Amino acid sequence: MSDTVRENGVIVAIDGPSGAGKSSLTKLLARRLGYIHIDTGAMFRAVALMAKRAGIAADDDAGLAGLCRTLEISFVRDGEACRVLANGEDVSREIRTEEIGLLTSAVSARKPVRAALLTMQRAMGAKGGVILEGRDIGTVVFPDAEVKFFLSASAEERGRRRYLELAARGDSATLEETIAKVIQRDRQDEGREHAPLKQAADALPIDSTSLSIDEVLAVMESAVRERIAKGEKG
Numbered sequence: 001m002s003d004t005v006r007e008n009g010v011i012v013a014i015d016g017p018s019g020a021g022k023s024s025l026t027k028l029l030a031r032r033l034g035y036i037h038i039d040t041g042a043m044f045r046a047v048a049l050m051a052k053r054a055g056i057a058a059d060d061d062a063g064l065a066g067l068c069r070t071l072e073i074s075f076v077r078d079g080e081a082c083r084v085l086a087n088g089e090d091v092s093r094e095i096r097t098e099e100i101g102l103l104t105s106a107v108s109a110r111k112p113v114r115a116a117l118l119t120m121q122r123a124m125g126a127k128g129g130v131i132l133e134g135r136d137i138g139t140v141v142f143p144d145a146e147v148k149f150f151l152s153a154s155a156e157e158r159g160r161r162r163y164l165e166l167a168a169r170g171d172s173a174t175l176e177e178t179i180a181k182v183i184q185r186d187r188q189d190e191g192r193e194h195a196p197l198k199q200a201a202d203a204l205p206i207d208s209t210s211l212s213i214d215e216v217l218a219v220m221e222s223a224v225r226e227r228i229a230k231g232e233k234g
């Protein structure tokens with residue numbers, strides 16, 4: 001981790017597999033710290049959605065490169081929520097379907113997509129005062145982030161959490177099907193050649209299988225505030 005002093009505060013990286021709690025904790029931690037929440041997964045999902053609409057296959061690197069050259073992704077606050085815009089269109093809901101989730105896992109493995117979003121993510125976070133959640137934040141996007149967490153949980157628990165989420169949205173997927181999809185996404189995210197899901201050597205691992213969101217938040221907030229205080233001492 002770096003001793004860089006940044007204009008707006010430190011950079012916090014939260015990596016981990018699907019359903020570990022990254023988005024939930026990033027939102028809460030960002031609110032506690034007054035930091036900006038950067039949902040890098042939503043950026044990859046936006047690329048996947050726009051590629052699907054344009055009829056670009058998940059392995060069409062030339063087509064994906066061309067799409068990413070002109071695609072503008074932005075986040076806008078909407079009260080407590082954060083809307084995701086693709087070329088100015090609010091795609092917050094459409095990017096969250098399981099179909100787009102699986103397509104995103106394939107699209108996000110492609111080098112041109114990773115290269116394009118890497119540039120965007122570094123531009124968004126370079127001045128600090130940000131929390132980025134994803135798969136490769138602490139290893140590729142900001143290897144010098146002052147604070148890194150690797151948030152995990154058992155596949156069964158992550159599948160259960162995702163199942164409850166889907167059921168609340170009226171999705172009829174069974175628990176067994178949802179666990180299987182979580183494991184499939186894990187394999188794809190961990191096994192890909194470019195920027196695979198991996199714990200950074202200097203990341204603080206947190207297994208949330210048997211922890212509440214508030215318990216995880218307490219551990220994270222304490223670690224970040226300790227690092228900020230250390231930086232202020234100089």
Ligand SMILES: Nc1ncnc2c1ncn2[C@@H]1O[C@H](COP(=O)(O)OP(=O)(O)O)[C@@H](O)[C@H]1O
Nearest residue numbers: 018019020021022023024161165208211212213
């Ligand atoms: N420690 C936890 N205990 C119980 N439920 C959790 C925990 N962390 C997250 N959840 C729930 O699990 C679901 C997935 O969490 P989310 O933050 O979207 O994970 P990720 O961003 O890692 O995919 C959400 O419904 C969230 O409320």
Ligand SMILES: Nc1ccn([C@H]2C[C@H](O)[C@@H](COP(=O)(O)OP(=O)(O)O)O2)c(=O)n1
Nearest residue numbers: 018019040041042044104105108134135136
């Ligand atoms: N920094 C990132 C963030 C997400 N991805 C990929 C991996 C995931 O399968 C998809 C969707 O990510 P997202 O965080 O939205 O998915 P989950 O909420 O963890 O289920 O994008 C990535 O490759 N790199």
